[in-house]
Amino acid sequence: MYRFRAEGPMEQFEIIPIFSLPTGSNLLAFTNSALWMVIGTGAIIVFFFAATRRAALIPGRLQSMAEVFYEFVSDLVRDTIGPEGRKFFPYVFTLFIWILVSNMFGLLPSLPGMPHALHTFTPTSHLIVTFALAMLTITIVIVYGLYKNGLGFFKLFAPSGLPLWLMPLLILIEVISFLSRPLSLAIRLFANMFAGHVILKLFATFVVSLLSAGGAVMLFGIAPFFGVIAVTALEFLVTALQAYVFAVLTCIYLNDAVHAADH
Template sequence: MIDIRAAGPMEQFEILPIIALDFAGVDISFTNSSLWMVIATSAIVLFFFLATRRAALIPGRVQSAVEVLYEFVSDLVRDTIGADGRKFFPYVFTLFIFILAANLFGLVPSIPGTPAEIHTFTPTSHLIVTLALAMVTISIVLIYGFWKNGLKFFKLFAPSGLPIYMYALIVPIEIISFLSRPISLAVRLFANMFAGHIILKLFAGFVVSLLSAGGAVMLFGIAPFLGAVAVTALEFLVAALQAYVFAVLTCIYLSDAAHAADH
């Protein structure tokens, strides 16, 4: 018997304090989640610092990469929100790049033998984080929507050009759909990250269990190992896709806020 132990599929989501911090009686400890938020943010800042250090007329490799990202999000914002979208571009871009980096860094394998506190952690696999980001988006939608349209913002719930009796049906549906936006936005990202990492850890757990059984049974570890490799590849796709989906939906909601009066 080889003495190795697979971590449970939920252990990877545990919040472990690294530096205990307290602010006015509130626990704001620097945790493994904080560590990976800082790592993701630092990596982005470093990347963008290198890319923009010498903004050249003929871009180098790194500058080309960030310009592709810039144009990608810029086109998304312009196509979805229109001319009003320019002022939301920095927010949508930061949102996209932050979620993308957090998701991708969560897929880096942990270094074996290191303390659990610095094991790879995906901040976006916690509902409170994704919910906070979703609430920021919805807050911007509400504040900008009322600031731009005044009370006409409520026209969002009553699209014009319908027969009167249809409003009895449409208005409640629109209100429910609007209220469920922050929840669906938050849960979509959280659930994707959460489920993906559980599946990864389950496959990896099977590999470890089969290896620890020893003998010819170890050969059966190949199947879950290949499964883990395949799921890792899939998770890279999901990581990028969910960052994009979050950015797209943010743009669509902001577009609603910008054009509510035209409905």
């Protein structure tokens, strides 16, 4: 009988270096995380290259899909930021598609017998990655907000039309809420990916343990098996939803930067 091997739920998040850069240092080594970033980005590039290679009046299947993505994000940017949001559209689009693909590729099954370094990996399940993306958004918000509005950007923290005695309290709350934005952005995405994969792994571990027990006990593996299927379906929803949420919040924050002085 085939002996199934069960791993702990955290091993899937381990970073495993594949090769070092010629600098000799391991600091910027190419890891499994980097591999899946490259696979995801490469897939996006191949897809969009194929979709836009022969941009036709009557779109083919790929072009239709690309246009659906385009219109979706374009509508999102226009509805949230308005016409001034046009210049942020490539950023929001790249963000959305990159997060979507890296979330979703993490749900691909690993090929059995592969070395650990080549197992499926979700780059967005690492806080540092989501935090970097969140900081990128917040940096754009602050830099563009200051460039566009000058000191008027700080009106963001002082909503107009409030009694003066409320101001100190409100400014404090607004500043804290602004500072917590990158954290909430980063942690929301990271935690969703992390928790989803842990749950998947736990269910899968039950299945493997019960199946490897053999005999009648294997029957108890049926429930967690369908649990894995259900959670996988749910995770597909979560991957898309979290990419969307990240894009929407980015748009909302960019809208603050664009319209800070109008407050």
